[in-house]
Amino acid sequence: MPNVALLALEASDGTVVLTSITLVFAMLIALCLIIMIEGKIFDSINHKPAKPQAPKPQKAAPKAPPKPAPNPQAPAAKAENGAIPGEIIAAISAAVASVMGEGAVIHGIRRVAKSGKGSRRGAWGDAGVREHTTPFM
Known part of the structure; x- marks a missing residue:
């Protein structure tokens, strides 16, 4: 004989479920509206227009003669005996100073020998x- 208590559903059960679902969706819609209104308030505080304005045409000013092109720079000098050129050392030093700060000390810069194995990863992958x-030490 089946359990009668499990099969019996009251009318209030359906009401509770529908009320709960309706309440959840109503709160989600209310939250979306609140966030959208806050966004518009903050945009107006920051004086940002909602749509970008088209640039205004400016009066034609007399054109200045074009500046002559600067002389082309000489290519970086090849260092003899496989040494690293000074321009490369300066660029590496500037990069280290920008990342590590002005107090960084470079003890040496050397070329990394190419692996004779013919790695598919390349120098960065091998490193x-x-x-x-x-x-770990």
């Missing part, structure tokens, strides 16, 4: 493999 496979 990553070496870094992550070196045992």
